[in-house]
Every structure is written in C-alpha cells, then in structure tokens.
Amino acid sequence: MRPGLRSPAASLGVNEKGGADGGQGRTEARGGGGLRVVPEGSSSSRVIVHVDLDCFYAQVEMISNPELKGKPLGVQQKYLVVTCNYEARKLGVKKLMNVRDAKEKCPQLVLVNGEDLTRYREMSYKVTELLEEFSPVVERLGFDENFVDLTEMVEKRLQQLQSDELSALTGSGHVYNNQYINLHDIVHIRLLVGSQIAAEMREAMYNQLGLTGCAGVASNKLLAKLVSGIFKPNQQTVLLPESSQVLIQSLSHVKEMPGIGYKTAKRLEALGISSVLDLQTFSPKILEKELGISVAQRIQKLSFGEDNSPVTPSGPPQSFSEEDSFKKCSSEVEAKNKIEELLASLLNRVCQDGRKPHTIRLIIRRYSSENHCSRESRQCPIPSHVIQKLGTGNCDVMTPMVDILMKLFRNMVNVKMPFHLTLLSVCLCNLKALNTAKKGTIDYYLTPSLSTTSRSGKRSFKMKDSHMED
DNA sequence: TGGGGTTAT
DNA sequence: ATAACCC
Numbered sequence: 001m002r003p004g005l006r007s008p009a010a011s012l013g014v015n016e017k018g019g020a021d022g023g024q025g026r027t028e029a030r031g032g033g034g035l036r037v038v039p040e041g042s043s044s045s046r047v048i049v050h051v052d053l054d055c056f057y058a059q060v061e062m063i064s065n066p067e068l069k070g071k072p073l074g075v076q077q078k079y080l081v082v083t084c085n086y087e088a089r090k091l092g093v094k095k096l097m098n099v100r101d102a103k104e105k106c107p108q109l110v111l112v113n114g115e116d117l118t119r120y121r122e123m124s125y126k127v128t129e130l131l132e133e134f135s136p137v138v139e140r141l142g143f144d145e146n147f148v149d150l151t152e153m154v155e156k157r158l159q160q161l162q163s164d165e166l167s168a169l170t171g172s173g174h175v176y177n178n179q180y181i182n183l184h185d186i187v188h189i190r191l192l193v194g195s196q197i198a199a200e201m202r203e204a205m206y207n208q209l210g211l212t213g214c215a216g217v218a219s220n221k222l223l224a225k226l227v228s229g230i231f232k233p234n235q236q237t238v239l240l241p242e243s244s245q246v247l248i249q250s251l252s253h254v255k256e257m258p259g260i261g262y263k264t265a266k267r268l269e270a271l272g273i274s275s276v277l278d279l280q281t282f283s284p285k286i287l288e289k290e291l292g293i294s295v296a297q298r299i300q301k302l303s304f305g306e307d308n309s310p311v312t313p314s315g316p317p318q319s320f321s322e323e324d325s326f327k328k329c330s331s332e333v334e335a336k337n338k339i340e341e342l343l344a345s346l347l348n349r350v351c352q353d354g355r356k357p358h359t360i361r362l363i364i365r366r367y368s369s370e371n372h373c374s375r376e377s378r379q380c381p382i383p384s385h386v387i388q389k390l391g392t393g394n395c396d397v398m399t400p401m402v403d404i405l406m407k408l409f410r411n412m413v414n415v416k417m418p419f420h421l422t423l424l425s426v427c428l429c430n431l432k433a434l435n436t437a438k439k440g441t442i443d444y445y446l447t448p449s450l451s452t453t454s455r456s457g458k459r460s461f462k463m464k465d466s467h468m469e470d
Numbered sequence: 471t472g473g474g475g476t477t478a479t
Numbered sequence: 480a481t482a483a484c485c486c
Contacts, residue, residue, distance in 0.1 A: 056486095077472040096471060117473060142475070142486025261484050294478085295483090314476090323473055361480095373471095377480065425473085 045187055047150040047194035048311060050224035051131065051201060053213040054233040056144035058085040060123050061112050063210050072106055074099075075114035078325060082114060086233060117143075126209055128314070134201055139221075140314040144213075147221050148201075149311040154193045172199035173215070173236035176227050177243040188240055191217055195238040202236065222307035223247065225258050244305040251276050259302050267291060279303035316431075320349050323363070323425030332406075332415045335424060339405050342426040343398065350428055351391045357428035358382055360401065362408040365423035375423070378408040 053059065057075040062068045062085065072088035074081040081102045084093045091106040102109055114120070124143040131138045137149040161169075169183060171192035182188050198215040205211045215236035216228025226247055227239040239247060251257060253274055255265035271290060273279050280303045287296040301307065322342040329335055339362070350357055361379035382404070389395040405426065413419050 080471055082472060098471085115473075121474085140475085140486095145486065259484075263483065318476070321474070325472065375481085379480080423472095 045190065045219055047154045047190050048218060048221055048224040049148045049150055049194060049198045049201070050216045050218075050221065050228040051127075051146045051148065051198070051205075051213055052215070052225075052228050053127065053144040053205075053211055055083050055085050055089075056124070056211075057083045057114050057120055058088075059211055060120050061114070063123075064119065065112075068110060068112070072109050074102055074109050074111045076111045077113075077115050081109075081111070084109075123209065123211070127205060127211065130204055130208060131201060133204075134197065137311050137313050139311045145225075147224065147311045150194045150197050150217075151190075153197060154190050157193050157197075158189070169193075171195040171238055173238065174231050176230060176237050176239045177246050179240045179243045181240070187219075191219070191238050191240060195236065198236050198238075202234075218244075220305075220307040221309060221311065222258060222302055223305055226251075248276050248303065248305045254279050254299075254303070257299070257302055259307075260299055264291065264295065264299065276303050316353065316355070318431065319427055319429035320346055320353070320357070320431075321363075321425055321427035322346050323423060325365070325423040327422065328367070329421040329424065330419055332409070335409060335413075335421065336402065336406060338424050339409070339426060340398065340402055342424065343401055343405065346426055346428055347390070347397065347401075350431075353431070354391070355431040355433055356387050356390050357431050358387060359428070359430035360404060360408075361427040361429065362405050362412070363423070363425035363427065364409075364412055364421050367420035367422050375425075376412055377427075378411050379427075380404065380408065 058073050061073060061075060070087065072085065072091050072093065074084040074088055074093055076082070076099060079099050081093060081095070081097045081099055083095050084102075088102075088106060088109055091109070093102045093106050093109060097105075099111070120143055124140075128138055128140055128146055131146050131148050135148055135150060135153050139147040141147065166189070167183060169189060169192055171181070172195045175181065181192065194217040198217050202213060202215055205213060212234040214228050214232055214234065216224045216226070216230070216239065217236070218224040218227050218239040219241060223239050223244060227237045230237045248257075253265075254260050254268055254276060255262075257276070260268070267290065268274070268279065271282070271286075273282055279300060282300070284296065284300060287300060290296070291299070322345050324338055324342060326338075329338065358381060359379055360382050361377050363375050363377040365375050383400070386397060386400050389397045409415075413421070
C-alpha cells in the first residue's frame, strides 16, 4: 500500500521521431494562445526537482527491522531524538526533541540508536545513484535531499511528443495553489513533464529501495525546495511561475528561507527585517553595507524567489569525517583513545572509497557556558609515505596517523593545563584519485601500489587493544 | 542539539 | 582556520 502516491505518470516516452515541430525547435506560447516555433536554447527557464525523503533515518531503521513498522519510532543520538516516523509524530514527538521529553509525551516510543551513520550513508548514496540514472546532474543536500536538473530530460521528452498529445498532457501530483494550467504555455508544459519525471523517480525509489519521499518541481532550486514541503509525506507538488509570489510570501519569517541561516536572520532582525516582504522592499544599498555585497544581493534575490544557482553535481564526497560528542574529556589518554576509534572507522571508509586523502584535520569543541557552538581545528598534510600505505593491507597506518593527530591535539590543547572538551572529530580530506604519479614517469615505477600490488577487497583496521585475547 | 556535509573568506 | 550555510 502506498498512501499518497499519485497515479503513474502519463506515458510520454517512446514515440516515433518527429514531435510537434519536427525536432528543429520548440513550441512556445504566444500572447494570443497559439503555438509558434522558437530556436533551440532561446528559453533560459529551467526545470528543477527537489527530492526529499520522509524521515529518512527512521525509514532505514524500519527496513533493517520490519518489526518496527507501525510502531512509533524515534532515532536517538546521545540524548536527542533526531528524527522519528509519522506514528511518533502523531503522538507529539518532534525532530531534535530531548529523549526525556519524547518519552514523557509518548511512553510507547521505541528508540533505536542512530549514532553510527554507516547504513544511512550507504542508503543515501543509493538514492543519489538512482536519481543519477534519470539525469547525471544531481546535487546532494545532506543525506536525505537531492536536487536534479531536469531541463534537458524534459526537452527530450517534448521533442518526442506528438502535437495531438499536447492537448491531453497531464502532470502528476499536486499543483501548488491549485493554479490553473495553461497548456498553451510552454513553461507550464515543461513543468508538468517535470512532475511526471518526479513521479517516476519516487516510484523507482520505492520499487528499488523501499523508500518514500516528497518531491517539488519548479524553475529553480529555492522554489523546488520550498514547494516540495507543501504536501507531506510521500506526495509531490509542482509550482507554476504565476504562484511563486504566493509561495514565498507564505513564509512567516525570513529565517525559513533556505540560504538565510541563524546568523543572517539575527542581523536582519536587527535591521527590522522579519518578513519576506520586509526583505524585498528594504534598501539594497543599506543591506549591502550591513551584510556585504555578496550576501545582500543573494538573499534579496532569494526574497523574490529568484535563485540562479546551478544544480552542481555532487559526485563522490569531498571529505570523510567521524565525530563523537560527550559530557567531558579532560585527559590526553582519554582523547587519544577516542581519536583512535574515530580514525579506525575513517580508515575503513577511505579504504573502500579507493581515493586517498592528502590532508588530515582534528576538530575539538571546548566546554563553555556560552558560545557552545564554536569549534577549533588544526590540519596538516598527510606524509606521502603514509598515503601510500593507505589501503595496502597489513602495514600499520594507524600509528603514524595517531601520532600526527596527537601533535595536532597538543597544538590546540595545552595538556599541562586542565581542559574540558565536549567533542572530538577527525576529518580526512583533499581526496585525490590515485597517486598522481603518471604512467611512464620515474614516480610511476617507484610507486608500489600502482604497478605491482594487487588490489584486494576490504580490510578492516582493528583498534589495537592490549586486553584483547587472541 | 547530533553527526554529519558544503562553500566562501 | 574560521565562519557561514544545509540536513
């Protein structure tokens, strides 16, 4: 059963060649309502979809353990319920709710620990890869959201369309603001075809991965993202341009605009700007002086629903990191143990990825009553002889890397003085495809992993543990 | 507030 | 190295 998923997309795909205009151009709306042919590429209007999985971590947990289905479920990290399924939401549990409060609100709440992100990360990339099959231009936003630029795909489908099929064209899912659809308007047509593709994407996600989610289709990322959240869960919505202003004006505060975060919202508040209309009508010059030209111009355009930022293909990750938060870490030995644990997991991940990190970073958070958000970091290059050992089996790569990390640690923390940390994080970044050693060069033949070593599958890096018996 | 990510300065 | 943004 799939509540909320709309009827399958009208079949558009496999028609004979030709299309309405013989493939030489596109039909475009004219004032009088008729269709005319315009040259390729004359329209700059894009079709973007934002795909947003429903309570992603909870869905992954319910797939792992189907007995959880139907019960109110929360995913716990430390003392927080970071997300929960809709059964739990009906009973008053909210995202990022304290475990105490959640249990009080909902005593039957089932909690699973979600501090290890491995399965979520893996499922997340399966979703992105599935979407990339539709069109390669997919941008990830967190683990549970993706943007896809459908412009080209829509164009291709329109070229396959017979002119008599145009009059019968239907979209899929909801139309925002219940707006009237004008089939003589090429922009409407393109967005409707986008909504059909969005429906196919959600269908594929469900059939192949067992995941449900929402989608929003619009002419840019901002609007696609805003409109995807209108009907939830497991539904989709298309925004036609005439309703853009209704959508953005429906936001009750500028902080709800993606791109305006906590800091900027505070600064806007200080200028007396709280509504979207306030931001639209505020003096651009003064805004530029207060926020800098870059932020000012960008967010003021956002307030009009304008967003020309491209969908940037995410590709493989730029960095791998693991972190752990805790009440208190106040000794070097304690820190070293935690750092070793973080690093061991990271080395397994980076080993499976195949690329090699050239930079390592250590991040800490110090205890403090105020400003609890701030972190400090130190980074350094990974020595080339260590890089080469990465992924090459039995060599102990832990020891040199832990040594580096502890040097970074002592650079940040004066271990001769009392300290109190609440978070440690290790990040491997500056990932490079291989060795950069080119074939035929001296380096190539001097690089053991390139010509001689056979690549075996996964190996795991064990933490050395003196208490462990063989 | 967790355990991640990204880009800009 | 930090600060801002996103989830």
